[in-house]
Amino acid sequence: MSISQWTAEKDELIRVSSHFYHKGWMVGTSGNLSVRVAPDTFLITASGRPKGMLGDEDLVSVKGLYELPGPSGNGRKPSAEVSIHQAIYSELREANAVFHIHSVESNIVSEWASDHSVLLPPLEMIKGLGVKDPSLGYRIDVLENHLDVSRIALDLKRLFAQDQVFNEFHLPAFLIRHHGLTVWGNDVLEAFHRIELLEYVFRFMVAMGPSGSTPPMAGFH
Numbered sequence: 708m709s710i711s712q713w714t715a716e717k718d719e720l721i722r723v724s725s726h727f728y729h730k731g732w733m734v735g736t737s738g739n740l741s742v743r744v745a746p747d748t749f750l751i752t753a754s755g756r757p758k759g760m761l762g763d764e765d766l767v768s769v770k771g772l773y774e775l776p777g778p779s780g781n782g783r784k785p786s787a788e789v790s791i792h793q794a795i796y797s798e799l800r801e802a803n804a805v806f807h808i809h810s811v812e813s814n815i816v817s818e819w820a821s822d823h824s825v826l827l828p829p830l831e832m833i834k835g836l837g838v839k840d841p842s843l844g845y846r847i848d849v850l851e852n853h854l855d856v857s858r859i860a861l862d863l864k865r866l867f868a869q870d871q872v873f874n875e876f877h878l879p880a881f882l883i884r885h886h887g888l889t890v891w892g893n894d895v896l897e898a899f900h901r902i903e904l905l906e907y908v909f910r911f912m913v914a915m916g917p918s919g920s921t922p923p924m925a926g927f928h
């Protein structure tokens with residue numbers, strides 16, 4: 708396999724990673740990104756690399772959606788959260804890009820979960836996630852964080868197995884409590900848009916507060 712394989716996909720992920728880093732969503736080594744390049748193969752960011760300054764060698768290929776991969780040929784290890792990406796690619800044929808970020812807002816919103824999900828406000832922006840009517844009351848799923856990442860991947864597969872996940876109220880995203888946001892899309896651009904739209908929604912929610920209304924301004928009655 709030539710080392711110059713998938714150059715365009717690697718460049719795209721490096722650009723997206725740098726953009727998210729500058730937004731404060733992939734600070735330090737946090738977050739991971741992947742793109743599917745064949746039905747059972749994807750490129751993913753290597754573990755523990757600085758997400759604001761990735762190089763070509765920091766994208767490693769993973770073949771197989773069920774077994775945990777070992778280090779790549781250049782010694783880089785795939786993301787420690789590779790099992791979550793595998794769970795998404797194995798269960799959802801429409802997913803061809805998976806982005807995971809650690810934003811402050813997504814972590815605040817994850818604290819507001821009741822019954823393992825958070826109700827999103829009826830903002831027009833939510834239409835960008837593929838829903839027709841934002842006022843219908845969409846919820847984002849919130850999974851528990853576990854030190855053992857394969858437990859998170861297992862919980863995610865259980866969620867996908869529930870019928871409700873496949874109805875029109877299911878969003879192409881979920882939160883891991885006190886950890887971050889994961890989104891998938893049909894391609895890199897769709898996943899990119901979805902991350903930006905959801906982060907806008909989370910910023911709005913944080914500004915409104917957990918009760919969904921802004922506190923009255925001092926001096927105004």
Ligand SMILES: CSC[C@@H](O)[C@@H](O)C(=O)COP(=O)(O)O
Nearest residue numbers: 736737738739754755756786787
């Ligand atoms: C700043 S440590 C964050 C990690 O524990 C993890 O959650 C993460 O998102 C990045 O892990 P990585 O193995 O680099 O893909």
Ligand SMILES: [Zn+2]
Nearest residue numbers: 738788807887
């Ligand atoms: Zn993470």
